Amino acid sequence: MRQLSEADRDAIRIAQDPNFPRWLEQITATGGCAHPIHLSGSTTTLDGETGEILHHYDTRDEPGERLLVRCRNRRASICPACSRLHAGDTYHLVRTGLLGGKNIPATVRNRPRLFVTLTAPSFGAVHRDSERCRPRRGSGACVHGRPLSCGAVHPPGAAVVGQPLCPGCYDYAGHVLWHAHASKLWDRFVIDVRRRLASAIGLAQSRLADHARLSFARVAEYQKRAAVHVHCVIRLDGPNGPDDEPPAWGTAELLTKAVRAAARRVLLLTPYSPAVGERALRWGVQVDVRPLHADGDGPDDDAVAAYVAKYVTKGASETGAGLDHRATTWGDIDIAPVNDHVRTLMRACWRLGGLTEFEPLRLRAWTHTLGYRGHVLTKSRAYSTTYAALRAERAHHVGHADIPDTDTERHWRYVGSGHTPGAALMAAGIADDIALNREIARDESPGTETGY
Numbered sequence: 001m002r003q004l005s006e007a008d009r010d011a012i013r014i015a016q017d018p019n020f021p022r023w024l025e026q027i028t029a030t031g032g033c034a035h036p037i038h039l040s041g042s043t044t045t046l047d048g049e050t051g052e053i054l055h056h057y058d059t060r061d062e063p064g065e066r067l068l069v070r071c072r073n074r075r076a077s078i079c080p081a082c083s084r085l086h087a088g089d090t091y092h093l094v095r096t097g098l099l100g101g102k103n104i105p106a107t108v109r110n111r112p113r114l115f116v117t118l119t120a121p122s123f124g125a126v127h128r129d130s131e132r133c134r135p136r137r138g139s140g141a142c143v144h145g146r147p148l149s150c151g152a153v154h155p156p157g158a159a160v161v162g163q164p165l166c167p168g169c170y171d172y173a174g175h176v177l178w179h180a181h182a183s184k185l186w187d188r189f190v191i192d193v194r195r196r197l198a199s200a201i202g203l204a205q206s207r208l209a210d211h212a213r214l215s216f217a218r219v220a221e222y223q224k225r226a227a228v229h230v231h232c233v234i235r236l237d238g239p240n241g242p243d244d245e246p247p248a249w250g251t252a253e254l255l256t257k258a259v260r261a262a263a264r265r266v267l268l269l270t271p272y273s274p275a276v277g278e279r280a281l282r283w284g285v286q287v288d289v290r291p292l293h294a295d296g297d298g299p300d301d302d303a304v305a306a307y308v309a310k311y312v313t314k315g316a317s318e319t320g321a322g323l324d325h326r327a328t329t330w331g332d333i334d335i336a337p338v339n340d341h342v343r344t345l346m347r348a349c350w351r352l353g354g355l356t357e358f359e360p361l362r363l364r365a366w367t368h369t370l371g372y373r374g375h376v377l378t379k380s381r382a383y384s385t386t387y388a389a390l391r392a393e394r395a396h397h398v399g400h401a402d403i404p405d406t407d408t409e410r411h412w413r414y415v416g417s418g419h420t421p422g423a424a425l426m427a428a429g430i431a432d433d434i435a436l437n438r439e440i441a442r443d444e445s446p447g448t449e450t451g452y
Contacts, residue, residue: 010422019063026068027423032431034079034424036068041412048406066415074312074376075324081431087309089390090377094217094233095305097242097384098292102393104242104384111245112236112252113292115304116259118189119284120178120227124170129154129161144168162224163341170341172348173276175227179371180361181281182220182228185268186374189283190214192262193234193255200258201249211247213237217379220372221311226342228372229284231308233292233383234259241382252291263287273357312377323368333367345370 004012014020030036042058059067076083092102098113100106127133127150136149146166154161164170178185198208218232236255238244263283270279292301327333333346349371353363366373419427 005421007421007425010420011425012422014420014422014426017063023063024426026062027427027430028434030068030070030427031081031085031434032427032429033068033070033081034427034431035071035073035418036427037071037414038064038066038068038416039412040066040415041410043411044409046407046409051407054406071417077324081427081434084435087312089387090219090312091305091309092390093377093379093384093387094308095302097215097217097233097235097379098301098305100242102385102389107245108235108237108242109301112250112255114234114252114255114259115290115292116232116234117229117286117288118186118232118263119229119286120175120182120223121282121284123172123175123178123225123227125165126162126170126225127154127158127160127165129156129158134165142166142169159339162226163339164225167341167344170344172344173352174279175345176349176352176363176371177270177276177279177358178281179228179369180358180363180366180373181268181270182230182372183374185266185281185283186218186230188266188268189262190216192266193258196258196261197236197250197254200254210239212250213239213241213244213382215241215380215383217308217377217383219308219311219377220374226345226370231311233304233308235383237382242384256289256291259289260287271357273355275355276352308377325368326365327367342370 014023017023027033027036040059042056042060044053044057045055046052047054059065070082070085071079072086073079073082074086096102096104098109100108125134125148131153133150133152133154134148135151140148142148142165144166146168148165150165194208194214195205197212197214198205201211203211213236215235215237216232218230220228220230223229234255236246236250238246264287266283268281270281272278292304323336323338327336327346327350330347330350333343333350336343336346338346346367349363349367352358352371353361353365353367361371362373363371418424
């Protein structure tokens with residue numbers, strides 16, 4: 001007879017508890033969250049005029065005298081259940097800016113809209129999974145004696161793909177510094193797009209806001225070479241944002257020209273360092289700009305929203321480009337479950353972080369993301385709705401929103417997080433069941449927008 005594991009024995013213990021049905025309700029309410037937050041306290045709802053108690057909730061009546069709530073971690077490698085919820089919110093956030101809804105007019109679909117991909121520049125030759133990796137005539141070698149070519153055919157997902165042909169020639173410092181300045185480079189890019197739009201019609205840049213407004217949502221993704229590139233949706237509105245039609249001169253063609261020109265010309269200089277000099281940071285030469293057409297001639301709006309949502313749930317560890325938690329010592333880098341290329345990037349980040357001239361970049365604090373300090377998804381204020389609004393709408397839908405003309409007193413404190421081994425086993429099963437039920441519901445309803 002197979003011996004029961006610790007998780008199995010713990011699951012049996014939980015199932016035999018008299019409070020198990022209520023505990024199961026809590027876990028189901030969190031969607032099977034893998035690392036729920038444990039709270040203790042109470043909420044009292046009072047009539048705004050009379051002060052009469054309309055509702056009172058206290059965790060003293062709950063199993064273990066605590067309430068479990070979602071961790072809300074976006075990373076699928078940390079919490080699959082919460083990452084699916086976050087992906088769904090991201091999908092609707094991006095889709096709303098493309099098609100309207102949630103206080104955004106449907107007319108935005110007819111505005112100039114682009115789906116743009118900006119890449120990092122080259123920091124050195126890396127292996128690729130093309131028909132032939134890097135064929136070159138002759139048998140030349142670099143200064144370190146390594147071949148400059150690779151005639152192999154690497155299958156997709158091969159461990160060597162994305163690794164440098166010669167680690168000694170690879171610009172690890174440049175890679176890390178580019179990551180550390182990527183968000184500022186994006187800001188410069190947006191400013192330059194506005195400048196070029198204004199220049200194209202003979203306006204001063206300061207006057208563009210009186211005629212048109214640029215809105216966007218962007219997501220960062222790690223490539224196989226562990227360098228970030230950016231996918232973004234860019235939309236041109238009138239001066240008041242989505243409620244205004246853009247001026248007649250605001251076309252997708254003009255916006256495309258401005259985006260391509262800005263991607264080529266934007267330049268950012270790093271502070272001079274005796275160790276690595278001064279670096280000129282740019283976007284990579286590979287820039288993809290695709291107009292989104294309301295008549296369906298081009299990338300599908302729903303597909304674009306789903307594409308962005310997919311990447312927002314990926315952590316650094318899932319892409320093999322770092323860790324999902326901070327490295328606090330040099331030893332953490334040595335034992336990190338990453339390949340040699342990523343480990344060298346982490347070490348470069350740690351070393352540069354110890355230099356006075358790079359202290360403002362806080363590189364050691366961001367070693368786990370290889371120096372990248374930006375949020376995974378950012379958007380301009382007028383692009384669409386917000387995560388907070390989507391969560392409030394969901395809370396109202398399930399009856400957790402505040403009741404009008406009432407006062408609510410809340411007294412809560414944090415008392416722990418996570419699951420016991422048996423509870424984790426059950427929560428994972430509940431999360432899988434919920435995900436499966438959503439897939440079945442989507443398959444049975446052809447008009448459903450997406451699986452999120």
